[in-house]
Amino acid sequence: MSIENQLQQFPVRLRAAFAACCAERLLPAYHLYCARLKLPRLLEQRLELVWSFVLGTKPAPPASQIQAMFESDSQSLIPPDQRGTEYAQDAAISILYALLSLAPSNPSDVEGPVSAARHVTDALDRYIARHVGIQPDDPKYAEQVTNHEVLLSEVARQRRDLNELQHLLSQKDQWSPTLNTLRDRATTERLYFLGQ
Template sequence: MPNLIVFSDTKLKNRLDRLSCSRIVVFSACCAEKLLPAYARFAAKASLSSSQALLYRNALDSVWNCVSSKNWNHATLVGLEQECLHAIPSPEIAREYQEPYAEDAGAAATFALRALLTCDSMNALWAARRVYEALDNFVICTVAGVESDEHLILAHPLIQDELNFQDEDLTLLEAVTQDGETNLFTELRKKSVARSKSIF
């Protein structure tokens, strides 16, 4: 049986700290993309306004555009980050509409914005952890007989697949040349959006 991949804050932080700012931001945005549909479903069920429903989609689009153009208005992004922060649904409200991972989606997108604003790798780590913890909770809630067995939870294909995706993304970001960044960033974005359709 192959060795299980484990989510390690320390190992992830060490790898992220060796990346450039733009690569840290891309990794965090990739994580946030995967959870975004949970917020879209929540917004539809809660009958949010179109501006609120698209808030995190627009925020992530802004992150990707800023990484691509390497040009942005700091004050505008600070305002957007604050708007995203205050719009994150509480766990109670998210569960009320049967979309418990809407909170994780909003938080992950906010962390991606903060990564762009600060270049702090902790924001990318927290975005990745949101994805991991959402999947961990999903497995506990939907798979019979795993509630008290951490090994079975970790070994579940949904979790191992995601940890493998994160590892692969980091490996690509570690290896790419500066000339290859633009193409890689585009491919990682497409990959994350595709992943979001089947992450749960």
């Protein structure tokens, strides 16, 4: 089953949990960018807002407020498009899509969590290509990048998270322990090598 199809079965809270797990793993790239330029970590507050909703400690803000934050932050907080900021860009965009997952435009809208996950794999694609020394126009690019253990590990983490969230659908009253575990694990699985 595709990620999109699986996510469409989830309520907003579980979709947001998946998106937050993905964004959490990319957070070190955003931290490094902010530290280099001595910027406040404003997007980290957005990710914390998502986690607060996922863990049930706070309700989600109204959809109009989330959309306004998404649009404003997209203009002001995503690192500029220049060499050396690619991983931070993906981290920032992943966080913003995790935020957007709190306010889907319709019941089947999974753009937020799908895009949050895609930006993690995009960052890893670039990392692998850079470290293997292969260009996107190389005929072996797809094979070397797609089959690299770094990317395969992330895809496996995303599948594992989806499967655990799927399991929660039958345990509606007992979500909190699993959601807390997912957050803790995503924090320990941060991709620190992207922040170097």
